[in-house]
Amino acid sequence: MTQATLTVTDPVMLEFAELVGVDDPVAVAGARTRWDVGGPLTEGSRVIEAPSGVVDYIPEEMVVTVRAGTPVAELAAVLAERGQRCALSERGGTVGGAIAVGQNDLNVMGKGRLRNSVLQVRYVSAEGRVVTGGGPTVKNVTGFDLPRLMTGALGTLGLLGEIILRTNPIPAHSRWLGSDGADPFAVLDSVLQPSVVLWNGDKTWVLLEGHPADVDSEAEAMAKVADFTEVAGPPELPPYRWSLPPADLRQLTGTYVASIGVGTVFADGPQPTPKPDPVAQTVAQRIKHQFDPTGRLNPGRNPGA
Numbered sequence: 001m002t003q004a005t006l007t008v009t010d011p012v013m014l015e016f017a018e019l020v021g022v023d024d025p026v027a028v029a030g031a032r033t034r035w036d037v038g039g040p041l042t043e044g045s046r047v048i049e050a051p052s053g054v055v056d057y058i059p060e061e062m063v064v065t066v067r068a069g070t071p072v073a074e075l076a077a078v079l080a081e082r083g084q085r086c087a088l089s090e091r092g093g094t095v096g097g098a099i100a101v102g103q104n105d106l107n108v109m110g111k112g113r114l115r116n117s118v119l120q121v122r123y124v125s126a127e128g129r130v131v132t133g134g135g136p137t138v139k140n141v142t143g144f145d146l147p148r149l150m151t152g153a154l155g156t157l158g159l160l161g162e163i164i165l166r167t168n169p170i171p172a173h174s175r176w177l178g179s180d181g182a183d184p185f186a187v188l189d190s191v192l193q194p195s196v197v198l199w200n201g202d203k204t205w206v207l208l209e210g211h212p213a214d215v216d217s218e219a220e221a222m223a224k225v226a227d228f229t230e231v232a233g234p235p236e237l238p239p240y241r242w243s244l245p246p247a248d249l250r251q252l253t254g255t256y257v258a259s260i261g262v263g264t265v266f267a268d269g270p271q272p273t274p275k276p277d278p279v280a281q282t283v284a285q286r287i288k289h290q291f292d293p294t295g296r297l298n299p300g301r302n303p304g305a
């Protein structure tokens, strides 16, 4: 395994490992804002909590070490004191829950993808061992890339105790602009780096973030494509989150808000389940078996569901 260290002396992680134990079915609960994602937890499973708190923050190097049970809002407040933020969305969850679920924030084009911002994970394995994967300065990775593997795995491969995240500066200026009838794909092409482009088939919303002069010049470039006016923020998003290739976005019908350039669609109903890819299923099963041979970690959840 990549960068795994076998001798961890941090008493907090060792205590968490003891809590996880070695043999019974067990899951970590965060703030339960996405508790049923991936299916219901198998009845009778023991539910525990991950340790909490910001361990170390080096604003100059733009990295923060944080325990998985820390509320995202608490981490965001610590980072904001130094004019920074991270890729996690502040929606009432914990850092570990957000990484286990693995969803990007709405302004992913500005903040960066969650999976790329997880530099190191420290988790408890199915055998009850503390494992460290990745690192703040890792360049040459061989074997499994554990931070990327754990992001979105719903705690089925390891129970997260501590994470090192990349941070980035809070933009000095931001503007939400809206247009009736603008072609969102033409808008995306006209702007160097919008943070969000949303489209409901009729109206387009754009978030521009950055230095005030850059934001204003991006707004001028967009004005050549369509008429835009200042708006308060994004529209209300339908509750279900779909993932679609960009080419399919033009074929959408019904009530939806599509995030252009990202491939996420917020819709009124669940995404029709695609036909399972047998090769991907076999790979996923083998990885699961390697990490958790007895199926004791977060049983019942399926990250692919």
Ligand SMILES: Cc1cc2nc3c(=O)[nH]c(=O)nc-3n(C[C@H](O)[C@H](O)[C@H](O)COP(=O)(O)OP(=O)(O)OC[C@H]3O[C@@H](n4cnc5c(N)ncnc54)[C@H](O)[C@@H]3O)c2cc1C
Pocket (backbone or CB within 6 Å): 027, 028, 029, 030, 031, 032, 033, 034, 035, 036, 037, 050, 068, 069, 072, 088, 089, 090, 091, 092, 093, 094, 095, 096, 097, 098, 099, 100, 101, 102, 103, 104, 105, 106, 154, 155, 156, 158, 159, 160, 161, 298, 301
């Ligand atoms: C309406 C709404 C919209 C949201 N939209 C977004 C969005 O667009 N983008 C976004 O990033 N977030 C979004 N969130 C926030 C999201 O719910 C949380 O940030 C996070 O995904 C879940 O955190 P939680 O602590 O509530 O996890 P929980 O709901 O408690 O747990 C979710 C899953 O993660 C597992 N888990 C939790 N902690 C750990 C751990 N330490 N180790 C291993 N597994 C663990 C649980 O067992 C469970 O399977 C939204 C929330 C709401 C309510």
